[in-house]
Amino acid sequence: xxxxxxxxxxxxxxxxxxxxxxxxxxxxxxxxxxxxxxxxxxxxxxxxxxxxxxxxxxxxxxxxxxxxxxxxxxxxxxxxxxxxxxxxxxxxxxxxxxxxxxxxxxxxxxxxxxxxxxxxxxxxxxxxxxxxxxxxxxxxxxxxxxxxxxxxxxxxxxxxxxxxxxxxxxxxxxxxxxxxxxxxxxxxxxxxxxxxxxxxxxxxxxxxxxxxxxxxxxxxxxxxxxxxxxxxxxxxxxxxxxxxxxxxxxxxxxxxxxxxxxxxxxxxxxxxxxxxxxxxxxxxxxxxxxxxx
Amino acid sequence: xxxxxxxxxxxxxxxxxxxxxxxxxxxxxxxxxxxxxxxxxxxxxxxxxxxxxxxxxxxxxxxxxxxxxxxxxxxxxxxxxxxxxxxxxxxxxxxxxxxxxxxxxxxxxxxxxxxxxxxxxxxxxxxxxxxxxxxxxxxxxxxxxxxxxxxxxxxxxxxxxxxxxxxxxxxxxxxxxxxxxxxxxxxxxxxxxxxxxxxxxxxxxxxxxxxxxxxxxxxxxxxxxxxxxxxxxxxxxxxxxxxxxxxxxxxxxxxxxxxxxxxxxxxxxxxxxxxxxxxxxxxxxxxxxxxxxxxxxxxxxxxxxxxxxxxxxxxxxxxxxxxxxxxxxxxxxxxxxxxxxxxxxxx
Numbered sequence: 088x089x090x091x092x093x094x095x096x097x098x099x100x101x102x103x104x105x106x107x108x109x110x111x112x113x114x115x116x117x118x119x120x121x122x123x124x125x126x127x128x129x130x131x132x133x134x135x136x137x138x139x140x141x142x143x144x145x146x147x148x149x150x151x152x153x154x155x156x157x158x159x160x161x162x163x164x165x166x167x168x169x170x171x172x173x174x175x176x177x178x179x180x181x182x183x184x185x186x187x188x189x190x191x192x193x194x195x196x197x198x199x200x201x202x203x204x205x206x207x208x209x210x211x212x213x214x215x216x217x218x219x220x221x222x223x224x225x226x227x228x229x230x231x232x233x234x235x236x237x238x239x240x241x242x243x244x245x246x247x248x249x250x251x252x253x254x255x256x257x258x259x260x261x262x263x264x265x266x267x268x269x270x271x272x273x274x275x276x277x278x279x280x281x282x283x284x285x286x287x288x289x290x291x292x293x294x295x296x297x298x299x300x301x302x303x304x305x306x307x308x309x310x311x312x313x314x315x316x317x318x319x320x321x322x323x324x325x326x327x328x329x330x331x332x333x334x335x336x337x338x339x340x341x342x343x344x345x346x347x348x349x350x351x352x353x354x355x356x357x358x359x360x361x362x363x364x365x366x367x368x369x370x371x372x373x374x375x376x377x378x379x380x
Numbered sequence: 381x382x383x384x385x386x387x388x389x390x391x392x393x394x395x396x397x398x399x400x401x402x403x404x405x406x407x408x409x410x411x412x413x414x415x416x417x418x419x420x421x422x423x424x425x426x427x428x429x430x431x432x433x434x435x436x437x438x439x440x441x442x443x444x445x446x447x448x449x450x451x452x453x454x455x456x457x458x459x460x461x462x463x464x465x466x467x468x469x470x471x472x473x474x475x476x477x478x479x480x481x482x483x484x485x486x487x488x489x490x491x492x493x494x495x496x497x498x499x500x501x502x503x504x505x506x507x508x509x510x511x512x513x514x515x516x517x518x519x520x521x522x523x524x525x526x527x528x529x530x531x532x533x534x535x536x537x538x539x540x541x542x543x544x545x546x547x548x549x550x551x552x553x554x555x556x557x558x559x560x561x562x563x564x565x566x567x568x569x570x571x572x573x574x575x576x577x578x579x580x581x582x583x584x585x586x587x588x589x590x591x592x593x594x595x596x597x598x599x600x601x602x603x604x605x606x607x608x609x610x611x612x613x614x615x616x617x618x619x620x621x622x623x624x625x626x627x628x629x630x631x632x633x634x635x636x637x638x639x640x641x642x643x644x645x646x647x648x649x650x651x652x653x654x655x656x657x658x659x660x661x662x663x664x665x666x667x668x669x670x671x672x673x674x675x676x677x678x679x680x681x682x683x684x685x686x687x688x689x690x691x692x693x694x695x696x697x698x699x700x701x702x703x704x705x706x707x708x709x710x711x712x713x714x715x716x717x718x719x720x721x722x723x724x725x726x727x
Binding site: 234236238240243248251252253254255258259275277278279280281282283284287290292294296326327332335337339 | 431434435436466467468470471472473491493494496497499500501521678693694695696698699701702704705708
């Protein structure tokens with residue numbers, strides 16, 4: 088079986104974590120690891136793995152379009168706005184890990200199939216990846232839920248400069264994505280950075296305002312959803328709940344990273360790279376299967 | 381010496397003390413009567429600021445719009461201020477409407493080591509021609525060199541001043557004098573101090589801050605505020621007049637508003653309870669007090685143990701969800717012999 092080639096643009100933490108995850112994949116291999124920063128740790132890592140690198144960013148793919156079929160964009164929202172039309176023209180299946188909001192928002196546990204037929208998908212935010220599936224499960228049991236609130240706590244060390252400088256976009260993108268995926272009318276998203284040492288694990292709390300919650304049914308649906316997510320994010324765990332206190336139903340989620348390039352406390356980054364690799368593998372399987380048929 | 385300016389947080393920090401249930405009539409009455417007391421700014425809103433009404437921290441009785449509009453009508457001489465923590469509120473949803481409602485001054489607040497997340501908001505507020513101050517919360521959790529680094533970032537974003545918040549009331553006098561002196565010696569912008577009274581030092585620490593170079597004091601009338609309460613502004617005003625430090629404050633007016641208006645807004649007298657004392661010693665955000673007390677009852681654990689454990693875990697402002705997490709951990713520890721311990725049995 089021939090593996091499908093991927094290109095990674097962006098050689099920072101996210102790009103390098105993707106690179107390491109892809110080394111383990113049965114269906115993917117890295118054709119090009121392209122960035123701009125010659126000094127980045129990621130470049131050294133890629134060279135040590137014998138992966139082809141470039142400092143020409145997107146131009147490396149333009150110059151040699153056969154180097155990959157799938158492209159991960161792990162640059163920034165601004166750079167992706169420039170890259171997206173080029174990748175579309177080159178007919179590359181694009182998985183965007185920036186908050187650019189160019190492509191269709193994708194949560195593999197919910198809308199993977201649909202996303203495999205598009206040419207550009209976006210992975211929202213870590214808070215979105217962690218909480219949307221559980222809210223989806225809650226809405227399945229209680230479609231009358233009027234208000235949802237999520238609190239995502241992440242360790243300061245795992246919040247990169249992109250998240251920090253764009254915290255407003257992060258908060259609003261998460262909220263908009265929850266509304267879009269689950270249809271709940273009113274949503275609030277809160278993001279808290281915690282600088283404790285050793286760093287805290289990624290933690291998400293979901294509050295739902297439900298008049299008469301059916302806890303047993305909620306528990307079942309949430310656990311079923313968690314199992315789906317655990318297939319591609321092994322460190323995903325329902326830490327508490329759902330529990331009801333008056334009309335407030337609380338569920339807590341913890342995400343422990345795989346510890347590939349990023350430390351285990353960076354569950355917030357791991358959940359995005361895991362989801363991205365999952366989408367790419369499913370796309371690759373479809374492609375391989377089609378050829379073999 | 382620069383003239384000292386006073387930020388009055390009675391209608392913001394006091395919101396914590398009454399679970400964010402301040403009435404419109406109270407805001408109106410308070411603002412009308414305090415307007416010519418010589419204060420620089422009256423800050424109004426939910427205890428955690430714009431956009432913070434939530435199941436996490438507590439739901440406000442009124443919307444931010446209602447609170448700000450009500451206050452703005454009454455404030456003729458005093459600036460109207462709003463508080464905002466990035467991650468809770470955003471420019472689009474909260475700062476823009478606040479500007480439309482007549483807010484003159486924004487306090488953009490964040491945990492003391494995370495100043496870079498205030499950049500968007502401080503720059504935006506300044507661009508809109510409004511005053512922006514940077515607030516470093518829970519300042520006791522970082523050494524002064526780090527605080528300076530963070531304050532310099534806020535200065536570079538365009539903040540007019542930086543206020544250190546002793547959010548947990550965990551400061552000793554020496555911490556205040558050393559930190560405030562170090563910052564005011566090394567910053568071009570104004571330095572301020574916001575004290576809490578968990579260790580009985582809020583007024584004293586505010587005076588020490590002034591003597592160490594602070595020119596902004598943030599406090600509340602009658603000390604009305606989270607946990608053990610804040611620096612009681614009318615007491616500080618009296619103390620400063622005794623020391624012949626010019627403030628421009630009308631002491632009698634402040635006393636009248638404190639007695640006639642604020643005392644009636646309070647549900648309980650502002651005292652240092654054992655739980656608040658422990659919160660100060662543990663170095664945990666004062667605003668957690670009401671939630672901790674409720675959760676302690678719900679899980680049958682000692683609220684003091686919850687505070688100590690939250691302190692050990694270095695929880696910061698906005699992390700109220702960990703109160704339940706900690707209470708459950710303590711309850712489980714207590715009943716660890718029962719293998720099939722079920723949290724729902726506690727509810």
